[in-house]
Amino acid sequence: MAAPQRAVLEALDRITQDETATIGMAFGQPYGADAMGPEPHGPDLVDAGLYTELGEPPMLAGARHLYLPALDRVGALVYVEATRLAAADKPDEAIGVLIDWLFFARQMADRQLFAEARWGLRTMTGTLERIRDVAYTDMRSGKRQLTADHILAIQERLAETRTYVRLDRLQFPAANRIAVEQVIAHVFQQRGGPNAAFGQMMAQLASTQRPLRLFAEAARWDQIASNHADSLDTARQLATVYSDMEARWAWDPWDPRLAVQTDYEKMDKARFAVIATVLPDMTVLLNDRQVLRTQLVGTRTALAVVAFAYGARNFPPTLASLRPHFVKNLEADPFNPDRANRKEPPLEYFVPIRDQTFGPREEPGPYEINVVTTAGQNFQVRIGQDQFVLYSVGPNGIKDYARNVSGEPARGQVGDLLLWPPVTSLIRQRLIETGALR
Numbered sequence: 001m002a003a004p005q006r007a008v009l010e011a012l013d014r015i016t017q018d019e020t021a022t023i024g025m026a027f028g029q030p031y032g033a034d035a036m037g038p039e040p041h042g043p044d045l046v047d048a049g050l051y052t053e054l055g056e057p058p059m060l061a062g063a064r065h066l067y068l069p070a071l072d073r074v075g076a077l078v079y080v081e082a083t084r085l086a087a088a089d090k091p092d093e094a095i096g097v098l099i100d101w102l103f104f105a106r107q108m109a110d111r112q113l114f115a116e117a118r119w120g121l122r123t124m125t126g127t128l129e130r131i132r133d134v135a136y137t138d139m140r141s142g143k144r145q146l147t148a149d150h151i152l153a154i155q156e157r158l159a160e161t162r163t164y165v166r167l168d169r170l171q172f173p174a175a176n177r178i179a180v181e182q183v184i185a186h187v188f189q190q191r192g193g194p195n196a197a198f199g200q201m202m203a204q205l206a207s208t209q210r211p212l213r214l215f216a217e218a219a220r221w222d223q224i225a226s227n228h229a230d231s232l233d234t235a236r237q238l239a240t241v242y243s244d245m246e247a248r249w250a251w252d253p254w255d256p257r258l259a260v261q262t263d264y265e266k267m268d269k270a271r272f273a274v275i276a277t278v279l280p281d282m283t284v285l286l287n288d289r290q291v292l293r294t295q296l297v298g299t300r301t302a303l304a305v306v307a308f309a310y311g312a313r314n315f316p317p318t319l320a321s322l323r324p325h326f327v328k329n330l331e332a333d334p335f336n337p338d339r340a341n342r343k344e345p346p347l348e349y350f351v352p353i354r355d356q357t358f359g360p361r362e363e364p365g366p367y368e369i370n371v372v373t374t375a376g377q378n379f380q381v382r383i384g385q386d387q388f389v390l391y392s393v394g395p396n397g398i399k400d401y402a403r404n405v406s407g408e409p410a411r412g413q414v415g416d417l418l419l420w421p422p423v424t425s426l427i428r429q430r431l432i433e434t435g436a437l438r
Helices: 003-015 042-047 068-087 091-107 114-143 148-157 175-189 199-205 211-225 231-250 274-278 284-312 337-341 425-434
Strands: 348-350 367-371 379-383 389-392 405-406 414-418
Touching: 003 068, 003 091, 068 091, 091 114, 091 148, 091 284, 114 284, 114 414, 114 425, 148 284, 175 199, 175 274, 175 337, 199 211, 199 274, 231 274, 231 284, 284 389, 284 414, 367 425, 379 425, 405 414
Parallel strands: 367 405
Antiparallel strands: 348 389, 367 379, 389 414
């Protein structure tokens, strides 16, 4: 509640007004201290470390995004504010603050360097889960302060057609290719092999995040130079590798070509060590985007189920029951491979016990789910008929009945993507039960 924190939250709300606002804003920041501009703000941002450092000489390949940790602190502030508002019986306002943060992260997803774009995608994913977490907490508390009108307004802000959402407008980051081209121009002879600056500059770039390794890296790169491809072959390999990754960005997520090994994976990492060092495997963005799409569809669908349940005092028999009052169209599961056949399979949904089949000698009981966390501290949870289960088939495209779930599965990971109950909510519940959170 201190003045600086309130100022940040007010600014966040002001800069994320949607298309109905008189003046729209978008995040933009040049790279490098020299590009930050004159007074009144440029020098202050540099002094505060709120910029991207490019090193000396300035190179995109050496970019250190010094401002991202500060944005992580803003994210923590937003989450705390959402908790405060929810505890004050204002879950709709809590979700409103989270949507502001979601919109800001969406702007970051348009940045042209891999690290920034991925920060935007993953922050959006985490924020959508937190939005559902607030709704889940409201439902579990018994107060049920969220009304159907609140939820319909939230769904409207999260609609795919809104300017700040529009995931179809996301483009594959282009600056990493430029970064490698800059390096090639600096460390190779024109139409020849590595030049005298090769070892020192590559060692500097390879140790950007770990400066104490500079001397060890220098010796390693001097050795690499003798067997490295020349500038022409390296440039051709870069074009091949990057074009392959960029093409995959435009393919449908269930396109069978995505199962083929990428040119980056097939590349000789020793002969093209410059590319392997400077250019990350950016194909992880494909799964990040698909997880985000699923989280967005899942959030809108889960909130519709909650709104139905609050009005009917019971969960809908099927997701089709949500139409037309709570959703105009029943959205398809982005991960479901049936979409390749022009089908629109919805997310998977059931109510434990109510929708389960038990044998004549079986005692009906809660549904058991294995939760896989990013921290590796997996656990089991039992879900009763006072809740519903909503999930996606996940990256492996197989319906596993939510037996093994996670919130942000990696490419090809076995198990489903759980949307409700939110994984964040289940982890908190687990921490409370084990005494790790009081």
